[in-house]
Amino acid sequence: xxxxxxxxxxxxxxxxxxxxxxxxxxxxxxxxxxxxxxxxxxxxxxxxxxxxxxxxxxxxxxxxxxxxxxxxxxxxxxxxxxxxxxxxxxxxxxxxxxxxxxxxxxxxxxxxxxxxxxxxxxxxxxxxxxxxxxxxxxxxxxxxxxxxxxxxxxxxxxxxxxxxxxxxxxxxxxxxxxxxxxxxxxxxxxxxxxxxxxxxxxxxxxxxxxxxxxxxxxxxxxxxxxxxxxxxxxxxxxxxxxxxxxxxxxxxxxxxxx
Amino acid sequence: xxxxxxxxxxxxxxxxxxxxxxxxxxxxxxxxxxxxxxxxxxxxxxxxxxxxxxxxxxxxxxxxxxxxxxxxxxxxxxxxxxxxxxxxxxxxxxxxxxxxxxxxxxxxxxxxxxxxxxxxxxxxxxxxxxxxxxxxxxxxxxxxxxxxxxxxxxxxxxxxxxxxxxxxxxxxxxxxxxxxxxxxxxxxxxxxxxxxxxxxxxxxxxxxxxxxxxxxxxxxxxxxxxxxxxxxxxxxxxxxxxxxxxxxxxxxxxxxxxxxxxxxxxxxxxxxxxxxxxxxxxxxxxxxxxxxxxxxxxxxxxxxxxxxxxxxxxxxxxxxxxxxxxxxxxxxxxxxxxxxxxxxxxxxxxxxxxxxxxxxxxxxxxxxxxxxxxxxxxxxxxxxxxxxx
Amino acid sequence: xxxxxxxxxxxxxxxxxxxxxxxxxxxxxxxxxxxxxxxxxxxxxxxxxxxxxxxxxxxxxxxxxxxxxxxxxxxxxxxxxxxxxxxxxxxxxxxxxxxxxxxxxxxxxxxxxxxxxxxxxxxxxxxxxx
Numbered sequence: 001x002x003x004x005x006x007x008x009x010x011x012x013x014x015x016x017x018x019x020x021x022x023x024x025x026x027x028x029x030x031x032x033x034x035x036x037x038x039x040x041x042x043x044x045x046x047x048x049x050x051x052x053x054x055x056x057x058x059x060x061x062x063x064x065x066x067x068x069x070x071x072x073x074x075x076x077x078x079x080x081x082x083x084x085x086x087x088x089x090x091x092x093x094x095x096x097x098x099x100x101x102x103x104x105x106x107x108x109x110x111x112x113x114x115x116x117x118x119x120x121x122x123x124x125x126x127x128x129x130x131x132x133x134x135x136x137x138x139x140x141x142x143x144x145x146x147x148x149x150x151x152x153x154x155x156x157x158x159x160x161x162x163x164x165x166x167x168x169x170x171x172x173x174x175x176x177x178x179x180x181x182x183x184x185x186x187x188x189x190x191x192x193x194x195x196x197x198x199x200x201x202x203x204x205x206x207x208x209x210x211x212x213x214x215x216x217x218x219x220x221x222x223x224x225x226x227x228x229x230x231x232x233x234x235x236x237x238x239x240x241x242x243x244x245x246x247x248x249x250x251x252x253x254x255x256x257x258x
Numbered sequence: 259x260x261x262x263x264x265x266x267x268x269x270x271x272x273x274x275x276x277x278x279x280x281x282x283x284x285x286x287x288x289x290x291x292x293x294x295x296x297x298x299x300x301x302x303x304x305x306x307x308x309x310x311x312x313x314x315x316x317x318x319x320x321x322x323x324x325x326x327x328x329x330x331x332x333x334x335x336x337x338x339x340x341x342x343x344x345x346x347x348x349x350x351x352x353x354x355x356x357x358x359x360x361x362x363x364x365x366x367x368x369x370x371x372x373x374x375x376x377x378x379x380x381x382x383x384x385x386x387x388x389x390x391x392x393x394x395x396x397x398x399x400x401x402x403x404x405x406x407x408x409x410x411x412x413x414x415x416x417x418x419x420x421x422x423x424x425x426x427x428x429x430x431x432x433x434x435x436x437x438x439x440x441x442x443x444x445x446x447x448x449x450x451x452x453x454x455x456x457x458x459x460x461x462x463x464x465x466x467x468x469x470x471x472x473x474x475x476x477x478x479x480x481x482x483x484x485x486x487x488x489x490x491x492x493x494x495x496x497x498x499x500x501x502x503x504x505x506x507x508x509x510x511x512x513x514x515x516x517x518x519x520x521x522x523x524x525x526x527x528x529x530x531x532x533x534x535x536x537x538x539x540x541x542x543x544x545x546x547x548x549x550x551x552x553x554x555x556x557x558x559x560x561x562x563x564x565x566x567x568x569x570x571x572x573x574x575x576x577x578x579x580x581x582x583x584x585x586x587x588x589x590x591x592x593x594x595x596x597x598x599x600x601x602x603x604x605x606x607x608x609x610x611x612x613x614x615x616x617x618x619x620x621x622x623x624x625x626x627x628x629x630x631x632x633x634x635x636x637x638x639x640x641x642x643x644x645x646x647x
Numbered sequence: 648x649x650x651x652x653x654x655x656x657x658x659x660x661x662x663x664x665x666x667x668x669x670x671x672x673x674x675x676x677x678x679x680x681x682x683x684x685x686x687x688x689x690x691x692x693x694x695x696x697x698x699x700x701x702x703x704x705x706x707x708x709x710x711x712x713x714x715x716x717x718x719x720x721x722x723x724x725x726x727x728x729x730x731x732x733x734x735x736x737x738x739x740x741x742x743x744x745x746x747x748x749x750x751x752x753x754x755x756x757x758x759x760x761x762x763x764x765x766x767x768x769x770x771x772x773x774x775x776x777x
Contacts, residue, residue, distance in 0.1 A: 147719070
């Protein structure tokens with residue numbers, strides 16, 4: 001914050017200096033501090049102290065149930081569809097066995113054994129990926145979202161080694177040829193950077209719920225974990241939920257109702 | 259002093275020319291990678307680090323190992339290592355340089371590399387690794403150059419340099435410890451998450467590095483008449499033997515912990531490496547080769563009769579180097595990543611361009627080490643000639 | 648001085664090469680330079696750029712640099728300019744909505760100045776431009 005403030009003042013100062021040389025234009029900094037330039041959050045923005053997600057796996061039972069969420073997310077974020085082991089995914093469906101490997105159980109109820117689980121970045125409270133990133137290209141916002149700054153990422157892939165959930169993908173190649181239909185409102189990525197789910201921070205900042213939440217028709221809840229009246233807290237109170245690999249202490253922000 | 263590198267016979271220039279040619283060809287492959295991206299490697303979403311980072315890991319060990327001659331010489335005044343010390347320091351320079359190059363070729367966006375310095379992040383071990391590697395490069399350049407210059411002038415090295423000598427000895431341990439920390443603090447990787455990782459790294463470095471140094475010294479003896487001295491060779495071989503025994507011991511500790519505790523996650527990487535898992539067995543022949551060679555190298559090195567046999571020693575050392583390289587330059591990384599966070603197995607095989615780029619880095623290191631050794635040997639010979647007169 | 652002549656010749660060549668671009672610029676280079684003609688937004692979008700045209704011409708790169716940090720790292724999505732007008736901070740959804748032809752706007756100067764910002768490796772240029 002301090003840093004951006006400094007840059008911003010430099011910018012304003014530059015603008016003021018421009019005036020001295022008689023360039024046409026309206027007074028910038030001299031018109032009073034309240035008139036700008038400055039930046040602020042959108043009044044529409046959804047805010048929280050700690051965003052969290054609850055996935056109701058009783059409603060999203062199969063890969064087919066999850067597919068609309070995947071499609072919504074991947075189309076809005078220009079996620080490429082690469083058919084190799086160098087693929088990229090922000091949200092995907094997998095089995096209980098793969099999603100929760102340390103909590104495997106023999107003779108699991110057939111229902112759960114065959115259930116599909118929507119997996120995505122957990123936006124951990126203690127994210128190992130943020131801990132290891134050497135450039136702060138991945139960082140944690142005050143609202144708990146683990147965010148990616150694609151401009152800064154050097155592609156060292158240390159975060160991928162650090163993530164215990166396999167939530168991160170690397171652009172081994174230029175992703176654009178693999179994007180079927182580009183969403184002009186959102187950028188793509190370039191070759192050589194890591195990407196992952198951002199809890200739709202760009203949508204939250206503009207007052208929209210995450211794309212997968214909207215596409216889930218109520219099967220995925222999203223809200224503030226610190227607010228005990230929030231939808232997610234209500235769901236957690238009333239249902240038995242699990243998280244992925246809780247023993248690692250990363251404190252995932254995605255909960256699954258069984 | 260550098261002018262010594264410009265005076266050499268045709269064999270010397272032929273070797274340099276050959277290296278430059280290799281670098282040029284491999285540089286072509288690197289350009290190809292810069293254009294296409296890391297998709298030309300065998301790496302994948304699951305195995306996101308591969309041959310490059312594995313070589314970095316191995317070579318940090320080689321760089322750190324110079325301390326095995328430097329420490330006895332400076333801390334214990336073991337004069338027999340006098341001739342080897344400069345070689346150890348110069349080899350470290352080449353090795354650190356290769357480490358840095360392996361990081362550069364591994365980056366997805368190498369042109370943004372400076373971001374590590376523009377946005378310093380003390381909580382990232384990679385940031386510290388960058389610091390200690392650069393520091394070690396600087397220390398060895400400084401110490402090597404100043405001591406060699408003094409030797410040429412027939413004076414004692416200046417007093418102030420001893421500060422940097424002692425610093426570089428401690429620093430050597432730090433570079434390999436920090437490199438081990440790159441791995442051993444990752445919560446989701448069973449094979450890496452072990453407190454003994456740094457110790458394992460150091461022990462394997464202290465056998466493999468001096469072994470490489472000795473092999474180079476033998477080669478120098480043949481091509482440049484440089485003789486490190488029989489006692490020096492014997493002492494260093496002894497150090498190598500101890501370090502290799504410790505290295506194998508540490509590895510067996512890992513095996514015990516994993517299998518006696520019987521925790522599936524801890525057993526998985528070792529099972530994958532030695533017997534294969536879920537039908538994936540790429541690494542099995544490699545790891546058994548490692549096991550056999552490691553034991554063989556110990557059999558050949560422990561009995562003094564075999565160890566002190568000058569005909570046999572180079573072979574024993576070569577076997578040891580191969581064994582440690584398979585363990586650390588292949589098994590460590592592939593074992594750690596192939597068992598995915600979903601407890602599935604994703605195999606990794608480096609591609610041809612990937613191997614060529616790695617060869618290019620090795621050739622660059624060889625070029626630097628050749629030139630530095632030429633300077634060192636040249637100064638030695640100049641002094642000998644003076645004495646003869 | 649040993650090798651004196653050779654050293655002097657070498658120095659002259661070195662300094663000459665060093666100064667070549669400047670000399671070229673002073674002579675033929677700058678004579679042939681014409682300020683590129685940009686396609687400005689058509690009315691009604693021609694009056695309300697986020698800052699004044701002259702200022703933008705000089706500082707747009709700095710502004711974009713700050714914008715990206717504000718929006719990506721600080722979650723600030725609204726830019727209030729020096730006239731108190733509000734804009735959404737977005738290259739694709741604000742700038743390029745008016746400057747909707749990258750080839751006729753961005754590229755014109757960038758090509759003349761031989762700079763290749765990598766914005767478009769990720770950001771999508773509006774329709775019509777490649």
